[in-house]
Amino acid sequence: MTDRDLPATTTVCTAGCGPAGAVLGLLLGRAGIDVVVLEKHADFLRDFRGGTVHASTMQVLAELDLLSGFEELPQQRTTSISLMTDDGFVTLGDSTRLPRRFQCSSMVPQYELLDFLTTEAARSSSFALHRQVEVVGLVEENGTVTGVRYRRTAGGGSEGELRALLTVAADGRSSAVRRAAGMSPVEFGAPMDVLWYRLPKRPGDPGASFARLVPDRLLPMIDRGGYWQGACTMPKGTVASLRAAGIEALRADLARAMPFLADRLDSALRSWDDTGFLEVRVNRLRRWYRPGPLCIGDAAHAMSPVAGVGINLAVQDAVAAANALVPPLRGGAVTPRDLRRVQRRRDLPTRVTQLVQRVVQRQVFGAAGDPVPPRGVPVPLRLLSRVPPLLRLFSRFMATGIRNEHVALQAHAVPAAAGSPR
Numbered sequence: 424m425t426d427r428d429l430p431a432t433t434t435v436c437t438a439g440c441g442p443a444g445a446v447l448g449l450l451l452g453r454a455g456i457d458v459v460v461l462e463k464h465a466d467f468l469r470d471f472r473g474g475t476v477h478a479s480t481m482q483v484l485a486e487l488d489l490l491s492g493f494e495e496l497p498q499q500r501t502t503s504i505s506l507m508t509d510d511g512f513v514t515l516g517d518s519t520r521l522p523r524r525f526q527c528s529s530m531v532p533q534y535e536l537l538d539f540l541t542t543e544a545a546r547s548s549s550f551a552l553h554r555q556v557e558v559v560g561l562v563e564e565n566g567t568v569t570g571v572r573y574r575r576t577a578g579g580g581s582e583g584e585l586r587a588l589l590t591v592a593a594d595g596r597s598s599a600v601r602r603a604a605g606m607s608p609v610e611f612g613a614p615m616d617v618l619w620y621r622l623p624k625r626p627g628d629p630g631a632s633f634a635r636l637v638p639d640r641l642l643p644m645i646d647r648g649g650y651w652q653g654a655c656t657m658p659k660g661t662v663a664s665l666r667a668a669g670i671e672a673l674r675a676d677l678a679r680a681m682p683f684l685a686d687r688l689d690s691a692l693r694s695w696d697d698t699g700f701l702e703v704r705v706n707r708l709r710r711w712y713r714p715g716p717l718c719i720g721d722a723a724h725a726m727s728p729v730a731g732v733g734i735n736l737a738v739q740d741a742v743a744a745a746n747a748l749v750p751p752l753r754g755g756a757v758t759p760r761d762l763r764r765v766q767r768r769r770d771l772p773t774r775v776t777q778l779v780q781r782v783v784q785r786q787v788f789g790a791a792g793d794p795v796p797p798r799g800v801p802v803p804l805r806l807l808s809r810v811p812p813l814l815r816l817f818s819r820f821m822a823t824g825i826r827n828e829h830v831a832l833q834a835h836a837v838p839a840a841a842g843s844p845r
Contacts, residue, residue, distance in 0.1 A: 429553050429573075429585065433459040434752055436571055436587035438558040439594030440467075442533070443720030443737035445540040447591060449487070450745035452550030454832050456752050459585060460541075460550070463557035463576055463594075467534035474533040475645075475731030478518070478525035478822040480738045485524075486830040489543060496539055498531040499632070499646040504730075504821070506800060507635045507681075513800055513808045516730075516818045520811075528822070530632060530645050530652075533734070558594065561603045561716070562586060568604065568715025589748065589757050590716040593741075596704060598722035604713050608706035611781060613727060614788040615641075615656040618665070618673075619699040622651045622691045628683055636800060637680045641787060643728075644681075653677075654728075656788065662700060670694055703727060705777055705784075711769075712762035719744055719765070724773045727780040730821045736776060742828040743768045749832055772825040779820065 435451055437444045440462035451458040476498075484490045504516035518526045544550040560572035562584055570586035592600035601608075624646070635642040645652040655673065657665055665673065674688040691697065707724035711717060720737035747764045751757045786801035807813050 428551075429556065429583065430459065430551075431584070432570075432586040433457045433551075434587065435459070435589045435591060436461065436585050437591040437593050438571065438598070438600045439592070439720075439722070440537065440541065440552060441593060441595060441720060441737065442536070442540075442734045443722075443741045444591070444593035445537050445544065446483070446738050446741035447593065447719070447744055448550050448552070449540055449544035450741065450830070450832060451749065451752075452544050452547035453487075454745065454749045454753075455547075455549055456749060457549050458551070459587070460552045461556045461558055461571070461573060461585075462552060462554045465555050465577070467537040474531045474536060475734065476529045476531050476536070477732065477735045477824075478521070478528070479824050479827050480735045481525040481529070482823075482827070483738055483742055483830060487543075489539075492539060492543070493531075493536075496531055496535045497648060498529040498535075499648050500527045500529050501631050501646070502527050503631070504528075505633045506804070507629075507633050508800055512633070513805065514814065515804060515808060516821050517814055518818055518822055520815045521819055521822055525822070528731075530647060532647065536734075558599045558603075561590070561600065563715075566714060568713060571600070588755070589752065591744070592716060592718040592722040593720050593737075594722055596706075596721040596725040598718065600716060601708070601718050601722050604716050606708055606710070606713065606718065608708050608723075608725070611705045611707075611777065612659075613703040613705050614659055614784055616659055616662055616703050617701040617728060618655045618657065618662070619701060620653050620655070620692055620697060622653055622684060623687050624648070624650050625687065635680050636787075638799075640676075640680075642677070642680055658788075659703070666695055670697075673698075701728070705781060707773055707777065711766040712759060714759050717744065717748075717762045717765060719769075723766075723769075724777065726777065727784060729780040729783050732776060732780075732821065732824065735824060736773065739772065739824065739828045740765075740769050742830060746828070746831045768826070768828075775825045 434457040437460045440460050444460050448458050448460045484493050502519045503514055506513040541552050555576040556573050557576050558571045559574045561568050562570040568590050572584050574580055574582045592598045632646045633644055641656045643654045674692055678685040704725040705727050711723045719740035726733040744765045751761045786803055807817055
């Protein structure tokens with residue numbers, strides 16, 4: 424189906440094709456539910472997007488018979504999470520101790536993952552992805568959202584309406600659907616922001632992903648195979664002063680923290696155009712739904728980058744939403760009570776995960792506005808690395824989360840879409 428074939432009506436309209444939107448579209452399409460996913464960009468090629476896939480997501484892919492295809496994607500697997508300090512490495516997670524089939528995490532470029540998921544979803548004629556279509560408002564009747572107003576971001580910017588039984592906001596932390604629905608998240612604050620960059624990988628570099636801890640900063644280094652996806656944390660609101668100091672100041676900081684990078688910094692980080700900025704936010708909606716729309720993923724709860732669980736929480740939301748909503752969708756009516764079931768299922772995991780993230784943030788970075796942030800590895804994290812039961816517990820938390828979701832739906836015999844892969 425092409426963008427010119429955008430229908431006037433569908434059963435489910437999903438705004439945004441990140442991990443939550445892609446997985447929900449895949450599940451609904453396989454269940455025989457007509458779903459249209461609207462993505463405002465032309466492709467998934469966004470630099471500096473995280474891509475840590477934990478055991479909970481691998482389990483979902485296995486239940487969908489997609490694990491072998493996923494394993495063919497470019498990825499780097501890791502069995503541990505470590506902090507590099509001046510005194511050596513401190514282990515914060517070890518998945519080899521887990522009593523699970525998936526004793527690793529995979530670092531996968533997010534565009535590769537999304538291409539894979541949408542290609543598999545397109546095997547069903549019930550699924551349609553329309554790119555360069557941006558949601559700009561909602562259609563409402565008697566207080567119930569009955570669809571979206573959209574604008575094409577190419578070809579003249581024409582506008583239209585798409586009516587739907589259910590509208591899903593999976594369009595991220597700045598969700599247009601959430602904003603149009605008058606839904607505002609509660610902000611919990613974060614003490615840091617993050618600057619992303621890419622550096623070539625060379626022989627003699629460390630062999631796996633790690634994070635370098637230095638005074639005032641954490642420098643995660645994600646192994647992408649042929650290159651490092653690096654990050655530099657900074658106190659909240661200080662990006663302007665960092666940039667004012669010049670890109671050479673960042674290069675000098677990185678060279679002091681990780682001398683092995685010194686031979687490539689000048690060529691890889693020539694200007695601030697070679698970096699990407701992420702404003703870290705931790706928030707969640709009090710209520711994820713209204714009559715007609717449902718928010719999932721970052722639209723419902725923005726997660727800290729701590730432990731790299733954002734993709735996995737979004738996937739779990741999508742699975743829970745499909746499990747709860749396919750029966751009423753097949754019946755032709757979705758009530759607020761049906762939507763509340765999704766939030767009740769996912770609210771506790773979200774709250775617990777954000778609580779843990781906020782505790783870790785405070786231990787490592789202090790509270791927002793602290794004049795003197797913590798230095799060195801906090802005592803609780805050192806204790807975690809030295810007490811095996813605590814290490815196993817935290818490793819399991821990162822790998823599978825709270826209230827792990829499983830695919831409960833049987834696929835309908837839906838014919839493949841014309842031109843879709845087989």
